[in-house]
Amino acid sequence: MSERREGAQDGAGWQVREVEAAGQPLRLCWKPGLAHGAPNDPAAELLAERAEVAAGERVLSLGCGPGWEGAAAARRASPGRVWLADVHVAAVEAARRTLAANGIANAEVRVSDGAAELPDVPPADVVLARLPKGKLPALQVIWDAFGALPPGGRFYLAGANDEGIKTYLAHAAALFGDETLLAYRRGCRVGRCVKPERPPELPAAFREPWLDHARYHAFDVQVRGATYAIRSRPGVFCWDRLDEGSRALIDTMEIGPEDRVLDIGCGYGIAGVAAARLAPQGEAWLVDADIRAVRAAERTVAANGLANCRVLLSDGAAAVRGTAFDVVVTNPPFHQGAATEYDVAPRFIREAAAALRPGGRLYLVANRFLPYEACVQAAFGAVRVAYEDRRFKVLLATRAG
Numbered sequence: 001m002s003e004r005r006e007g008a009q010d011g012a013g014w015q016v017r018e019v020e021a022a023g024q025p026l027r028l029c030w031k032p033g034l035a036h037g038a039p040n041d042p043a044a045e046l047l048a049e050r051a052e053v054a055a056g057e058r059v060l061s062l063g064c065g066p067g068w069e070g071a072a073a074a075r076r077a078s079p080g081r082v083w084l085a086d087v088h089v090a091a092v093e094a095a096r097r098t099l100a101a102n103g104i105a106n107a108e109v110r111v112s113d114g115a116a117e118l119p120d121v122p123p124a125d126v127v128l129a130r131l132p133k134g135k136l137p138a139l140q141v142i143w144d145a146f147g148a149l150p151p152g153g154r155f156y157l158a159g160a161n162d163e164g165i166k167t168y169l170a171h172a173a174a175l176f177g178d179e180t181l182l183a184y185r186r187g188c189r190v191g192r193c194v195k196p197e198r199p200p201e202l203p204a205a206f207r208e209p210w211l212d213h214a215r216y217h218a219f220d221v222q223v224r225g226a227t228y229a230i231r232s233r234p235g236v237f238c239w240d241r242l243d244e245g246s247r248a249l250i251d252t253m254e255i256g257p258e259d260r261v262l263d264i265g266c267g268y269g270i271a272g273v274a275a276a277r278l279a280p281q282g283e284a285w286l287v288d289a290d291i292r293a294v295r296a297a298e299r300t301v302a303a304n305g306l307a308n309c310r311v312l313l314s315d316g317a318a319a320v321r322g323t324a325f326d327v328v329v330t331n332p333p334f335h336q337g338a339a340t341e342y343d344v345a346p347r348f349i350r351e352a353a354a355a356l357r358p359g360g361r362l363y364l365v366a367n368r369f370l371p372y373e374a375c376v377q378a379a380f381g382a383v384r385v386a387y388e389d390r391r392f393k394v395l396l397a398t399r400a401g
Contacts, residue, residue, distance in 0.1 A: 013347070014094075016101060021048040021072035029097035030066045032343035034090060036130055037065025042186040043165075044130055047158035048072035050182045050190045051128050056080045060124040060148055062114055062141050063087070067095030069128050069158075074099070074107040082107035083121050085114070087235065089289045090315040111313065113235070113292045114144035116213035123150045131159025131168055136210050136234035138164070142172050143211045149195045156182075158190035165189045174203040210234050216299055223250050224274060231299035232268040235292045237333065242270060245392050246331050249365040250274045252387040252394040258282045259326040262355055264317055264348050265289075269297030269309075271329050276301075276309045282326070287314035316344075317351035328352040329363045334370060346375045353379040358401035365394045 013031040017039040020026065026048075028039055037044045048069040053059055053076040061070035064084035074082040084095050084107060095109045112118050127145040132138055145155045157172055159165035169191040173179030176193035177200045183190050209215055216231045221242040232239040238246070250271055255261060255278035263272035263286045272286035286297050286309060294313045301309040312319045330352065332345035345366065352362045362380065366372050368391060376383040380397035387394040 013343075014097065019045070019068065021045075021068060022076070023049075024072075024075065026068065026071055027098065027101040028066055028068055029094050029101055031090065031094065033347070034065060034094060035088065035133065036063075037068050037091070037094075041065075041068070041130075043158045043160055043188040043190070044068040046183055046185060046188055046190040047128055047130060047156060050158075051126065051156040052154070052192075053077050053080075053126055057125040058122060059083070059126045059128065060115070060118075060121065060145075061085065061128045062144060063130050063132050064095050064109065065091050065130060067098035067109070069130065070095060070107060070109075071098050071102055071104055073126070073128060074104045078106050080106065080125075083118065083124075084109045085112040085118060087111070087113050087291050089291070089313050093315065111291050113213060113233075113295075114140050115148050116144075117291070121148075123153070124148050125153055127153070127155045129155070129157050131157060131163055131165055132235075133163070134235060136208065138168050139171060139205055139208060140211055140234070142168065142175060143206055146175055146195065146199075151195050151197045153195045155193040155195070156190060157193070158188060160188045162187065171203070171205050175199070175206055216296065218303070221270060223247055223270070226274070226277060228270060228273055229300070229303035230268055230270060231303055232296045233292050236290070236296050237267045237293070239268065239296075243331075245365045245367070246270055248387055248389070248392045248394055249329060249331055249363060252365075252396075253327065253329050253363040254361070255279050255327055256282070260324070261285070261327045261329065262317065262320060262325040262352075263287065264328060264330040264352065265332055265344075266297050266311070267293050267331070269300035269311070271331065272297065272309060272311075273300055273304050273306055275327070275329060276306045277304075280308070283308040283310070285309075285320055285323070285325070286311045287317065287319055289313070289315045316347055317355050320355060323355070324357040325355050325360060326357060327361050327363070328356055331365045334367070345370070345372055349375050349379050353399060356399040358399055360399045362397045362399075363394055364397075365392055367391065368393050
């Protein structure tokens with residue numbers, strides 16, 4: 001694999017790298033913070049290299065990341081058609097940039113949780129998937145691939161050994177009735193399944209009710225003296241409970257009755273709806289880059305009967321650029337794949353500073369060991385710890401006038 005950085009494309013951190021895809025050079029557009037498909041991702045490389053795609057075939061790439069395997073498939077499939085889908089809006093933008101940078105016109109990219117938001121896409125001859133993180137999202141992508149294929153259709157699944165790819169290839173084999181290991185390299189594997197005319201009996205793993213995209217987990221949480229109705233789905237952060245970091249954030253944040261509040265990385269929406277209830281004459285804007293979180297937050301807002309909430313799909317604060325806020329709250333992600341990822345939170349901090357009016361406040365919760373104070377100080381000029389316990393801290397910063 002060759003790799004060459006050509007430099008950032010803009011202030012959002014976009015980079016163009018030259019990689020090898022199925023023996024041909026490919027200009028891959030990427031930026032830090034994407035869950036997978038980085039220019040050094042051997043699983044994406046294997047998938048692009050080993051997936052067999054014939055001219056004229058229809059291909060669906062689920063969890064497409066920046067489009068490495070989807071772009072390679074589109075070259076092979078021409079004049080066939082390729083659809084790329086990802087839950088993350090930044091991955092979708094990366095894939096669109098990758099297609100454009102390589103002059104690929106027979107492919108399109110959609111935001112979708114697996115195949116949930118692709119009802120108009122015809123049955124595929126081939127489905128490609130880079131294994132996602134988490135048991136239920138991984139089973140979901142296998143299940144969606146099975147449903148998207150006609151008999152004889154081929155499913156290619158790739159991932160790393162330390163992500164559990166052996167286990168999920170075995171699950172795919174049980175569902176499809178067969179699986180062929182095509183290659184393994186650098187701790188990663190790629191396998192192929194072919195959908196039979198008569199599938200075997202449905203394996204127990206795929207009787208899981210959460211594989212129905214229309215099903216949402218409904219539960220209540222009590223925080224700051226109030227009860228909130230939550231709607232969530234697997235794949236959303238702490239999808240079935242209130243995490244203690246968010247509890248610390250909600251308990252600590254000070255919201256005025258007329259404040260306009262921005263919740264960056266809202267997840268299923270608990271901090272945003274709590275802020276909206278504390279600001280009955282104001283409003284709360286909830287943004288997240290993951291379509292699963294956005295759909296869950298929309299349902300959480302509706303379940304709590306809040307009219308002063310907006311929920312937007314957004315890469316960080318990009319969708320609200322130009323709107324001024326009194327308060328920004330955030331519980332930024334720091335785990336991507338198996339490694340600790342420090343790139344997302346500093347970007348959230350810079351975007352919070354840009355989004356706040358003079359005198360506006362940032363509340364950021366993080367694990368105690370994460371070194372965000374210097375970044376907050378650089379963006380705001382000062383920072384203090386508003387809350388701290390053995391696991392979490394809430395940082396507070398005020399934008400200067």
